[in-house]
Amino acid sequence: MAASAWTYVADRCPQVEVGYPIFDPPQDAIDQVLPLLVHERQLKVLGRTMFASNLFYDLGDGRIVKTGMNTSVDEAKAMVFVRKHTSIPVPEVYMVFQHGGATHIVMELIDGVALREAAELDPDGTTSSGHSLVTDQDLASIMQQLRDFIHELRELGRRYPPTRPHFGSWPDGPFRNSYFASAPPATAFESVDAFHAYFLDRLRPLSREKATYDQLVIARSQSQESEPVLTHGDLAPRNILVKNGCIVGVVDWETFGWYPGFWEYMGIGNEGSSDRVYQAIEDVFGMTSFVCETYQFVHACLTLPYY
Template structure:
């Protein structure tokens, strides 16, 4: 079923339709054609395999730790169990988001060289999704770039050449995902009623779902704005969602900047979204021995505006030497990225929630 709907707005009437919080579950038939032939058992494990994994979680598993005495934290409330056999289980109650992550990991591992953990199984039991994957040892990027004297990780500080190499590796991963998106659009177009032209992607989670990104899924938001229930057909619709989201803060300068972006996109050419991780923040990049060993947390995988690519990196506090290295590799943030970094920071401001 197509999740597209109209978000046409009048300049003086920026009001979206009702948007329920629950995201739809991605069905196997929607992604089967894009995944490798041997992926079926991963997403349809036998009852015996599932029982074995659940038994391990009950008997031998321990809480996954980033370092001794430091459990892995999740802003989404997911839990992590270390099966102590080289595998970990990620358990979450946003089943659609976690299953999207599993599909994305299998897809990206099979069709690119982007480093991601291998998925062994993914299933839903008792309303909770379980993602069983390889454990990958490494430090989150923001810990690896710690300044001298910055605590227990100071020994892991990346020298400037190594930091640039890591950033270029991330740049290569972005390029691979962009190219993958072009191939997927062509494949989807060919599969749709014999078409040979690429299918135009919509702004939303892969393959064609409303965004599952935590920035769009917020229980604190006003009723009807907790999450999109539709994909966005254009960049103007993407901006319109955020204008409605921040409408009660129209006096904030960031709102005026966003309105200007929306007005420009309304009259401009039709910009296509790009396939990307969606939250390439330093916490989701594991490094070891001066190289990226894994990119994690793919529940945000989807089609976004080009400027969204580096949002997570620009929003992260970082030493000046790190910011300089990022600008050297990627250039500075675009105007659009700067506006959205400021807007997303408002979501973490208690007064923003209270005012709502």
């Protein structure tokens, strides 16, 4: 079954309305997009320019372009795959091409606001004075929807299992995303223990982080081996687009892959968010587990220079 899932994405790419393959667009279609990738067209949300490790451009016709160091063809393939086989609202991919040494994904512009901003800002983009874009009831509903999406992805992984069980990128190979960027693993991990060992190796040279290192040693000792689960990999509030109390888009599929079961729950709370968001997460997903809390500390140690 794993082969059939990959065959669908790699060899039977759907056709967009204009009639060309998503992953092999004609040069004239690319040439129509390239002049629009200028500073003035950088995507804005609630009047604010997005700041991220990748660049986003608004083409002005209901499409945006994502490009940058973390953008890959595999991300686009993941979006096509998940959109095809689940009810998760993934932006439609229209075209993928290479230019200037970078991958460019032309996709649907979702009419929604990231949950991170929706919980903290008023409709005019200013800091909320008590009238943010989501109510407490909305937040509860959004987290319940998110829980259902996680279950869908796990079921998708059972329907289309990897040829060989591993902890790594989808459809196969080692992790290649921002969580692993500074020290890319050479191969996929064969076990949960090897997953923990990788992060211990990264923490070991950081003498100031001994407390976090020791905490991860304990988490490793308490872990049990389990099968990898298929999941988004980074369902933080910045990657959840909402409108009218509903999730209307799940974005940034560069982290899609096979992870230990705790990883997605770690990622949901692994971002500075308002107390309201944290409370909604806890109400639906429960208290943060020891291993999830540990990896939130690990991520901070490895990415924040003055943590």
